[in-house]
Amino acid sequence: MTQRTLNATAASLLGFLHSGPSSGWDLLITARRRIGPFWSITQSQVYRELAAMERAGLITAHQSGPRDRRPYELTGAGRAAFARWLAREPSPEQIRFPLLLTMSFGAHLSSETLAEFVESHRRTHVERLAEYESAREALNEVMQAGMADAYGFATLDFGIRYERAVLEWFEHLPARIREGREPADDAAGTRG
Amino acid sequence: MTQRTLNATAASLLGFLHSGPSSGWDLLITARRRIGPFWSITQSQVYRELAAMERAGLITAHQSGPRDRRPYELTGAGRAAFARWLAREPSPEQIRFPLLLTMSFGAHLSSETLAEFVESHRRTHVERLAEYESAREALNEVMQAGMADAYGFATLDFGIRYERAVLEWFEHLPARIREGREPADDAAGTRG
DNA sequence: TGGTACATGTAACATGTTACATGATTAG
């Protein structure tokens, strides 16, 4: 029933439920770990989608265990809905990068402030790259033992290449932007 | 008035209005061209944000010209709100990449289907890179004539580096994924 | 004179975010 197409967030929850029943909390943790680099999910959404999918008959709740954990399990309809969703051509990706928005209006901002923003973002990307790289090493071991699929490896590889590209971009920014050497247009004076 | 912080989409419209009054339609076109690679905006949003900002006194509408074009102009309050928004630390970027979501559940999908998705996405990225590169050449000329700012150049450079990284990722995908050489787990048979 | 691109807007809905309320369990 409810033939309405699944949204990607809900679908990913169904995907995770293929490896056995789990609670909203667990699904949230799993999602952050497995698809976090390219798909963000909030706790609030998880519970909302689970409730909606239960109403739609795609999952069923078990008796709640310790701490009120309420494990959900896939139904046949859920499996079918997931398979239908998975076989549809994925839509193009979306990027929303507020730092770039700020930078593209750089002429209206003091160059020192912009340089601070740039540096603080650069640092978080350095950290993220390190995290992804250590996650890859871990995956690598599991994979050599034949315990993991190539898909998780490929998507993690995307994260790594993305972070590297971002860092290279930071490193190639002109010094005026990256270090705020010269005054910008509006906020710090006029150039003529 | 209405001290509520501006959202990034509305703020970008204010940013564009700094170079003179323009209509919703023009703003939409400008946004697509100038910030499209990292900030998507729909037509519907533009009109909604403009209406809201007019109510909040950040912009004022002029007499409508030919074709009912309704040019909006920045007010002092609008300028101030924009400056406040611009000086805030930008939040981290968000990526939503449905193809990666699909791929991470690749074990449940026929490898031929996945390979088709991959190839069709790869092609659109090839095209986008070409577009960005030709935009850069155009910008380069204007810039050498001293007519453009370094900021637009830097943000476009991001787009180019991003697209290149994505293409390299596609090229390094294992053949099983990229070309669908072997059967996947669920949909096309069992392995072990 | 008819089609295409221009142009504005609304309605309905889907999705995402933030803040809060509530309580259980565990570790120190």
Added chain:
DNA sequence: CTAATCATGTAACATGTTACATGTACCA
């Protein structure tokens, strides 16, 4: 005992998407 973490959920709101309605101006 008490603070941190685990765990679930709701409410209110912000933002984004899709579909539609309406009409104008330009060009072949």
